[in-house]
Amino acid sequence: MSCKLSVNLNKIALIRNARGRDYPSVEAFASKALTAGAHGVTIHPRPDQRHARYSDIAALRDVTRRYPGTELNVEGYPDDTFLAQVIAARPDQCTLVPDAPGQLTSDHGWDLTRHLDTVRDVVARLSAAGIRTSIFMDPDPAQIALAPATGADRIELYTEAYAHAPDALSLAPYAAAARQAGELGLGVNAGHDLNLDNLGAFVAAVPQVAEVSIGHALTVEALEFGFDETIRRYVAILSPR
Numbered sequence: 001m002s003c004k005l006s007v008n009l010n011k012i013a014l015i016r017n018a019r020g021r022d023y024p025s026v027e028a029f030a031s032k033a034l035t036a037g038a039h040g041v042t043i044h045p046r047p048d049q050r051h052a053r054y055s056d057i058a059a060l061r062d063v064t065r066r067y068p069g070t071e072l073n074v075e076g077y078p079d080d081t082f083l084a085q086v087i088a089a090r091p092d093q094c095t096l097v098p099d100a101p102g103q104l105t106s107d108h109g110w111d112l113t114r115h116l117d118t119v120r121d122v123v124a125r126l127s128a129a130g131i132r133t134s135i136f137m138d139p140d141p142a143q144i145a146l147a148p149a150t151g152a153d154r155i156e157l158y159t160e161a162y163a164h165a166p167d168a169l170s171l172a173p174y175a176a177a178a179r180q181a182g183e184l185g186l187g188v189n190a191g192h193d194l195n196l197d198n199l200g201a202f203v204a205a206v207p208q209v210a211e212v213s214i215g216h217a218l219t220v221e222a223l224e225f226g227f228d229e230t231i232r233r234y235v236a237i238l239s240p241r
Contacts, residue, residue, distance in 0.1 A: 002239035003203050004039035006073050007231065008191075008215025009060075013043070014051040026056055029227070030063045036231035040064065040071035040092070042213045045082070046099070054081070057089040064092070073213060075136075078122040087129045094126050095134040095156050095189070095213075109138035109158045112146035123151045134189055139177035147186055154187035154210070162202060163193030171205045178208040189213065196221055196230075200237045212238070 012029045016022060030041045041060055043052035057074055064072045071092035076082045077099045086094050096119060098110045110119060123133045134154035137143055139161075147155055157177055162170045178188045188208045195217035203209055214234065222230040 003209050004071075004211040005037075005231070005234050005238055006040040006042045006071070006211055006213045007033040007038045007218060008042040008044065008213050009033075009056075010044055010051040010215050011219040013053070013056065017049075017051060017053075026052070027059050027063050030060050031066075032227055033231055034064070034067040034070050036228040037235040038070070038231050040073060040211070042073040042075060042095075042215065044075035044097070045085075046076070047079070047081070054085040057085055057091060061089050061091055073134075073211075075213070078118075083122065083125060086131065087125065090129055090131060093132040093134060093154075095136060096122060096152075097136040109136050109140070109143065112143055112150065116146060116149060119150045119152070127151060134187075137177075139173040141177065141180060144177055144180050144184070144186075147181065148184050152186070154189055155181050156189040156191055156213070157206075157209075158192050159190050159194055159202065160192045163195070163198055166198040166201060168205075171202065174202070174206050178206045182208050193217065196233055196237070199234070203238060 009026050009029055012024055013026050016024055016026060033041055043056050045052040045054050061072050064070045073093040073095055074086050074091045075095040075097050078096050119135060126133050133152045134156045135150060135152045136158055137155040138158055157174055162174055181188050187210050189211045190209045191213035194212055194214050218230055
């Protein structure tokens with residue numbers, strides 16, 4: 001099984017916004033990523049639009065449609081503004097993340113003991129629009145057991161704990177969570193702080209993962225290796241396995 005790479009373009013958007021012009025162009029870098037072999041692109045617009053903007057959703061949807069077989073994944077907290085933009089643009093996948101407004105970065109998965117009804121309602125709206133859904137989750141067996149009740153197609157495992165201590169001990173919960181999700185009929189994605197150094201061991205130990213979303217580390221690594229070469233290195237790690 002091979003795992004797909006979705007390149008998160010938020011840091012490209014952050015650099016763009018710093019100068020107030022369309023340079024670097026998020027659309028151009030999406031095309032570069034897909035030309036270099038990435039299977040898709042991801043953005044995570046936040047309410048303050050400090051990096052990705054809502055207008056980027058439709059623009060990147062149009063880019064991915066020019067590359068058959070590639071996908072656009074849009075991540076974010078499902079407030080009314082976010083949902084309206086996503087449903088209007090109809091990306092291939094929407095990943096629901098429990099971020100508070102102004103949060104620096106994602107740092108935990110959904111607590112479905114508290115938010116099951118909310119997530120279920122949002123998933124229903126997205127599914128009715130033909131959008132595949134994924135929900136950001138910690139590798140917690142009790143939480144993952146509740147995920148099928150949301151109606152989501154996939155979960156995305158929050159991988160920071162592994163990325164900060166990449167060893168067999170930290171891998172074990174992710175391998176167990178992915179097996180559990182598969183047994184429950186859920187697809188599995190993963191992301192957060194994965195990089196060229198720690199990705200290979202992760203996907204080897206968690207072969208159920210269908211897609212990884214990587215942005216911050218990939219952008220930093222591209223400063224050393226070049227953007228196209230960095231994409232190629234990720235793709236080489238991911239396929240085949």
